[in-house]
Amino acid sequence: MSTTDVKWVLVATTDSRPTLVKGSRASRSTISLKLMMAVSGLVFIGFVLSHMYGNLKAFGGEEKFNDYAEHLRTIGEPLLPESGLLWILRLGLIVSLVVHVTSALILARRARAARPVKYAVKKNRHSSISSRTMRWGGVTILVFLVWHLLNFSIGKVNPAGGETDNPYTLMVDTFDLWWMTIIYLVAMTALALHLHHGTWSAAQTLGLTNTAASRTRAKLAGWVLAVVVAGGFSLVPLSVLLGIIEK
Amino acid sequence: MNLTLNIWRQAHQDAAGAMHRYHVTDISEDMSFLEMLDVLNEDLNVKGEDPVAFDHDCREGICGSCDLMIDGQAHGPEVTTTCQLHMRSFTDGQEITIEPWRANAFPVIKDLIVDRSAFDRIIQAGGYVSANTGSAPEANSVPAPRDKAMRAFNVATCIGCGACVAACPNGSASLFLGAKITHLGELPQGQPERYTRVVDMVAQHDHEGFGGCTNIGECSSACPKEIPLDVISQLNADLRTALRQGR
Amino acid sequence: MAGSTLHDGTTPLNSASVQTSDDAHGYYTPGENIVDAAAPTGPIADRWTTRKFENRLVNPANRRKLDVIIVGTGLAGGAAAATMGEAGYNVKSFCYQDSPRRAHSIAAQGGINAAKNYKEDGDSTFRLFYDTVKGGDYRSRESNVYRLAEVSVNIIDQCVAQGVPFARDYGGLLDNRSFGGVQVSRTFYARGQTGQQLLLGAYQAMERQVAAGTVQQFTRHEMLELIVVDGKARGIIARDLVSGEIETHLADAVVLASGGYGNVFFLSTNAMGSNVTATWRAHRKGAYMANPCYTQIHPTCIPVSGEHQSKLTLMSESLRNDGRIWVPKKAEDCEKDPRDIPEEDRDYYLERIYPAFGNLVPRDIASRQAKNVCDEGRGVGPTVGDFRRGVYLDFTDAIARFGDDGIREKYDNLFDMYARITGENPYEVPMRIYPAVHYVMGGLWVDYHLQSNITGLFVTGEANFSDHGANRLGASALMQGLADGYFVLPNTIRDYLADGPFPAVTEEHEAVVAAREQVESRIARFLSINGTRSADSYHKELGQIMWEYCGMERSEPGLRKAIDMIQQLKIDFWTNLKVLGTAESLNQSLEKAGRVADFIELGELMCIDALNRRESCGGHFRAESQTDEGEALRHDEEFAYVAAWEFGGDEGQPVLHKEDLIYTAIEMKQRSYK
Ligand SMILES: Cc1cc2nc3c(=O)[nH]c(=O)nc-3n(C[C@H](O)[C@H](O)[C@H](O)COP(=O)(O)OP(=O)(O)OC[C@H]3O[C@@H](n4cnc5c(N)ncnc54)[C@H](O)[C@@H]3O)c2cc1C
Ligand code: HEM
Numbered sequence A: 001m002s003t004t005d006v007k008w009v010l011v012a013t014t015d016s017r018p019t020l021v022k023g024s025r026a027s028r029s030t031i032s033l034k035l036m037m038a039v040s041g042l043v044f045i046g047f048v049l050s051h052m053y054g055n056l057k058a059f060g061g062e063e064k065f066n067d068y069a070e071h072l073r074t075i076g077e078p079l080l081p082e083s084g085l086l087w088i089l090r091l092g093l094i095v096s097l098v099v100h101v102t103s104a105l106i107l108a109r110r111a112r113a114a115r116p117v118k119y120a121v122k123k124n125r126h127s128s129i130s131s132r133t134m135r136w137g138g139v140t141i142l143v144f145l146v147w148h149l150l151n152f153s154i155g156k157v158n159p160a161g162g163e164t165d166n167p168y169t170l171m172v173d174t175f176d177l178w179w180m181t182i183i184y185l186v187a188m189t190a191l192a193l194h195l196h197h198g199t200w201s202a203a204q205t206l207g208l209t210n211t212a213a214s215r216t217r218a219k220l221a222g223w224v225l226a227v228v229v230a231g232g233f234s235l236v237p238l239s240v241l242l243g244i245i246e247k
Numbered sequence B: 001m002n003l004t005l006n007i008w009r010q011a012h013q014d015a016a017g018a019m020h021r022y023h024v025t026d027i028s029e030d031m032s033f034l035e036m037l038d039v040l041n042e043d044l045n046v047k048g049e050d051p052v053a054f055d056h057d058c059r060e061g062i063c064g065s066c067d068l069m070i071d072g073q074a075h076g077p078e079v080t081t082t083c084q085l086h087m088r089s090f091t092d093g094q095e096i097t098i099e100p101w102r103a104n105a106f107p108v109i110k111d112l113i114v115d116r117s118a119f120d121r122i123i124q125a126g127g128y129v130s131a132n133t134g135s136a137p138e139a140n141s142v143p144a145p146r147d148k149a150m151r152a153f154n155v156a157t158c159i160g161c162g163a164c165v166a167a168c169p170n171g172s173a174s175l176f177l178g179a180k181i182t183h184l185g186e187l188p189q190g191q192p193e194r195y196t197r198v199v200d201m202v203a204q205h206d207h208e209g210f211g212g213c214t215n216i217g218e219c220s221s222a223c224p225k226e227i228p229l230d231v232i233s234q235l236n237a238d239l240r241t242a243l244r245q246g247r
Numbered sequence C: 001m002a003g004s005t006l007h008d009g010t011t012p013l014n015s016a017s018v019q020t021s022d023d024a025h026g027y028y029t030p031g032e033n034i035v036d037a038a039a040p041t042g043p044i045a046d047r048w049t050t051r052k053f054e055n056r057l058v059n060p061a062n063r064r065k066l067d068v069i070i071v072g073t074g075l076a077g078g079a080a081a082a083t084m085g086e087a088g089y090n091v092k093s094f095c096y097q098d099s100p101r102r103a104h105s106i107a108a109q110g111g112i113n114a115a116k117n118y119k120e121d122g123d124s125t126f127r128l129f130y131d132t133v134k135g136g137d138y139r140s141r142e143s144n145v146y147r148l149a150e151v152s153v154n155i156i157d158q159c160v161a162q163g164v165p166f167a168r169d170y171g172g173l174l175d176n177r178s179f180g181g182v183q184v185s186r187t188f189y190a191r192g193q194t195g196q197q198l199l200l201g202a203y204q205a206m207e208r209q210v211a212a213g214t215v216q217q218f219t220r221h222e223m224l225e226l227i228v229v230d231g232k233a234r235g236i237i238a239r240d241l242v243s244g245e246i247e248t249h250l251a252d253a254v255v256l257a258s259g260g261y262g263n264v265f266f267l268s269t270n271a272m273g274s275n276v277t278a279t280w281r282a283h284r285k286g287a288y289m290a291n292p293c294y295t296q297i298h299p300t301c302i303p304v305s306g307e308h309q310s311k312l313t314l315m316s317e318s319l320r321n322d323g324r325i326w327v328p329k330k331a332e333d334c335e336k337d338p339r340d341i342p343e344e345d346r347d348y349y350l351e352r353i354y355p356a357f358g359n360l361v362p363r364d365i366a367s368r369q370a371k372n373v374c375d376e377g378r379g380v381g382p383t384v385g386d387f388r389r390g391v392y393l394d395f396t397d398a399i400a401r402f403g404d405d406g407i408r409e410k411y412d413n414l415f416d417m418y419a420r421i422t423g424e425n426p427y428e429v430p431m432r433i434y435p436a437v438h439y440v441m442g443g444l445w446v447d448y449h450l451q452s453n454i455t456g457l458f459v460t461g462e463a464n465f466s467d468h469g470a471n472r473l474g475a476s477a478l479m480q481g482l483a484d485g486y487f488v489l490p491n492t493i494r495d496y497l498a499d500g501p502f503p504a505v506t507e508e509h510e511a512v513v514a515a516r517e518q519v520e521s522r523i524a525r526f527l528s529i530n531g532t533r534s535a536d537s538y539h540k541e542l543g544q545i546m547w548e549y550c551g552m553e554r555s556e557p558g559l560r561k562a563i564d565m566i567q568q569l570k571i572d573f574w575t576n577l578k579v580l581g582t583a584e585s586l587n588q589s590l591e592k593a594g595r596v597a598d599f600i601e602l603g604e605l606m607c608i609d610a611l612n613r614r615e616s617c618g619g620h621f622r623a624e625s626q627t628d629e630g631e632a633l634r635h636d637e638e639f640a641y642v643a644a645w646e647f648g649g650d651e652g653q654p655v656l657h658k659e660d661l662i663y664t665a666i667e668m669k670q671r672s673y674k
């Protein structure tokens, strides 16, 4: 290479692509956080669907319901120790929850910082209520979850004061109290809203809604999941309260 | 018609601002919103009060300079730019609140004027095709499928006004970003840099302090050029690909 | 086609003109003729190639040491900044908007010409050249126009490579259409937003250089003075519009790409901030202003609706391809709903007078005829002033042929825009249109290198006078802006910069200090007058004078009257202006005052130029120069020259320098569209 060639390389500006943000990587972007939320959200969707299916066994009576609970603990045996698969699932859920909640927190903080001065008047045009209440909805679900686990899983608290080792009785006792049912129904409303937007949002975040048709489908899926999951969950408490399901 | 205006006044970037009340009379419904403000300013000038500063240039809906939050809606109640909004969209005696775009990345410079140079820097980060002058091949040597070219055109009509940011509850510029990613990503000429472009532009977007997108959709309904939400899906999809490629 | 035969390109086909009339006597001082326009010689097709080769190169290592200031970020300035940056020069780019992307080029709708001959319909570089010279009524320089036609094809290649989304056909190749009365399909377009897409291409290329560090961008900066040191342009004084700070920027060369001054008419299709300040300040420093009276009036704008109107909106001329223009035959029908006026009571006047071209006659003819029918009292729409100023542009036939959807596909955004502005639905009621000032062919005088008579000061795009003669064909300003920015300027300025870097100038140099003080004292003066009227109100008044007397039709008594009125207005302006606020902050009234002050001075010069040019040519009609049938009459033997005006001092008179237009490739012909 002659000396003039060297000089040319030095002044040519377009040989290298300038990067403004040093060390920018796809994995460090807000969109990556969103992708993690979407994936963990999908895990939750899978969980609530199957959990709801399990709950509906209550209509088959005490035995069926408890068998199902028992079955969950014994699948995989003897390959896996007792409750092995359950723990694997639980672990997956815990990790997802940590990821989902942490990402939600980071994104929410970013969003708050992105608009430090609020508008005196602000109207929304076409966005759904569900889309604007994701954060509150998420917190509601989280609070509910803590109570729910104390109630049914970790704590086994029977607010009616009855038996606690029998899942079926525990459940029926709980929902025989009208205020417990209300708590659950409120939580289910939050879940419905969360799923209504969350499903479409996850599809969009995953980049699956590039056409008007796919967007319509994703929105429809949001509606269906919201109604099916929240409706399906609500059937059991309502039926208990109305006396359709009894001890 | 006669109107009452609540207008945000702020002397400069570091000054404290406040809403002020003004009255304008004899406004004809064929006037544009900015012509109505011209009347106010002419009036203030006569009275010896500092006229209200606002950005505007082409006054035909294409330069993207004008940017007012009118009664809580970016560019006001119609789907158009502020300069193309006409007074026939208002009624006699109405009270109208006028504020600047609110976003941390768009600091207020004076009154209703904000600094949108963050958008320039997002483009600088990668919103281009590296094609040096004189190095271009014959234009028809690379055909571009018509439907893709149409989609590219449709989203390339973004005027960089920032209404999407102003309307987004998260202060996100994802629609603006997605429009450019989709425009260049749909054309054969945009392919070589497609995945570095998305990483760099998203990094700059985040760096500027815009919020993350939670797919609320207010942006698209405030966008005077009706850029559809699927550009955000495209943006996410391209980022996901970049992530997979380890960029 | 007669006249399109290639001449040898060396023997003159006309002799220098001799002016016998002297209408502007007493308003100007005659000056020397311009003899050196760096004009190339030889066969026309080789001139540019030869010149590019002759122009000296700048060693790449030296380019970093050369500072170039570019004022303006439209097609001309943006493209130049990108290209000069890529080449490795140190570029400083200025615009008054908050982003380079908002330059007024963004508003161009229709399209851009290029002699690609993709349709194999007989187009060629020579035909584009020929059409452009003829369209400009033989008042442009043939070498410049030929070069423009020649590089037009490279522009399209360049833009496509940048990702400009031009319209394409089903095979994925570029589509083009015929535009504004031209019989070949050579106009490339991106729906009705061609200017926007081209500008974004240039803007993105420029932003890439900003990231690379070769281009520094100064947005919200207004150039207020040119710095001339030892006869060379060496920098500018600019005001930071946010802080109010007066800044000095020094360089080895200055490029003005600051756009057109159509806003001198107050109502025009230009952006609110479009101004003449950059070029006018250079003019006051010695740069010649050429053909200032050449303005183009566009026939398809939305009519004025009332007193407070701040600007006019253009609708693309492409509408004339499918719309039919008419007014009622009888004045008493003018108030009626157009749909109730039967066919036999309508006057499709363009089709009637010009059967061969019909609704597609050139812009100036379409505009003048619209004014004529309105002056006859047959205009439609609201009465503004004394007349109804509007004619119908009717799509009923086209809608019947193509259906609502067919029309929507072609003109969707234009129809929407019309509906939004007027509140009427053009799918149902015929549109109303009226002519408006749209473009100026006049501008700073430049030679073949785009260099003004001030060494080191280059002028590109609409800001110079160069390529369109007395009239501009549709789709050719975009072509010129990009030709200048991407291909011409970078190849001509290097011949000048090859001598650089020039001896350093410091901010303490007396010429720099003087320029700075000039700016500061002018600003102080605006703020201290403390009269009663806003700058805007003066602008409006000036606009009315200009439109009335120096618009579509001009006459000797009218122009004399206008000059008197402007001189009065100028005195009043400097005694009765009111500008509030301070110089040390964002102050839009102050910005406006500076622009209006320059417009007033320019307006006077435009009227003097118009008065001197006692001929009807291109875009303007001179009442004293018409045929028996009332058509425009040109006087080549008197006026085939460029009128380049030198500033004669605040108290003195402008000095007229003439540059003869000699054709070697095309013969001049009176035009006829009948
Ligand atoms: C509505 C409309 C439609 C048009 N349609 C077409 C069409 O279809 N086809 C066609 O060929 N042509 C068309 N034209 C004409 C064409 O768009 C313009 O002539 C061309 O774009 C001018 O480009 P430019 O780069 O010279 O200037 P502009 O794009 O006007 O840019 C001027 C630049 O200079 C800057 N500037 C100005 N003054 C100062 C100052 N004092 N200090 C600092 N910066 C300054 C501005 O900020 C801006 O960046 C149209 C024009 C209009 C108005
Ligand atoms: C069973 C429980 C849950 C399910 C099924 C679920 C599901 C989802 C889904 C699918 C999304 C969309 C992700 C995306 O936009 O790509 C989402 C978003 C969100 N979730 Fe959950 N989630 C659950 C629990 C929670 C909890 C416990 C919290 C918080 C504490 C929470 C907070 C949020 C927030 C704030 C969002 C919106 C933010 C965003 O879209 O970026 N969620 N959720």
Ligand code: HEM
Pocket: A048, A051, A055, A069, A086, A090, A141, A145, A148, A149, A152, A153, A167, A171, A184, A191, A233, A234, A236, A237
């Ligand atoms: C009305 C609705 C619901 C009913 C009746 C219900 C009932 C139950 C019951 C009976 C159990 C104990 C199962 C066992 O120990 O085997 C349980 C566990 C659990 N439920 Fe629910 N549930 C409901 C809604 C929900 C919702 C909406 C969520 C999540 C957002 C949820 C999350 C869980 C979890 C995480 C466990 C613990 C599982 C484990 O131990 O691993 N439940 N639920």
Ligand code: SF4
Pocket: B157, B158, B159, B160, B161, B162, B163, B164, B165, B175, B176, B179, B219, B222, B223, B224, B225, B226, B227
């Ligand atoms: S996407 Fe729409 S709202 Fe956002 S900047 Fe572009 S045009 Fe404006």
Ligand code: F3S
Pocket: B167, B168, B169, B170, B171, B172, B173, B174, B175, B212, B213, B214, B215, B216, B217, B218, B219, B220, B229, B232
């Ligand atoms: S409103 Fe905001 S959250 Fe996303 S979809 Fe639009 S950017």
Ligand code: FES
Pocket: B055, B056, B057, B058, B059, B060, B061, B062, B063, B064, B065, B066, B081, B082, B083, B084
């Ligand atoms: S002023 Fe240009 S878009 Fe409104």
